[in-house]
Amino acid sequence: MLSILYRNKTQRNEIMTNEKNEISYGRWSLTTTPLEDAVYVGDELVNSRGDLCKVTGKGRPPHKFSSTGRIELDGRLYFPSVVGCKWREDWNE
Numbered sequence: 001m002l003s004i005l006y007r008n009k010t011q012r013n014e015i016m017t018n019e020k021n022e023i024s025y026g027r028w029s030l031t032t033t034p035l036e037d038a039v040y041v042g043d044e045l046v047n048s049r050g051d052l053c054k055v056t057g058k059g060r061p062p063h064k065f066s067s068t069g070r071i072e073l074d075g076r077l078y079f080p081s082v083v084g085c086k087w088r089e090d091w092n093e
Helices: 002-012
Strands: 015-017 023-025 028-032 044-046 052-054 071-073 076-078 085-089
Touching: none
Parallel strands: none
Antiparallel strands: 015 023, 023 028, 028 085, 044 052, 071 076
């Protein structure tokens, strides 16, 4: 039982993208709001100032309940709400 928990915890700590470069992290996936479309590396999103930003990396999901996580845009980390995104946790997996 302990080895299974340890293995699952290790898998959750690995940020990965699938074959379509969809951004996911264990049970977490990055989506747009309010439509909840998947966000992919290479997507171009409009920020709160109206500027076009390119998703260049995977960012990181929330690390605690009150956190919003981060998204990597043009090589820098930002709050996902800057470009109208959020991290969604899928409990069905």
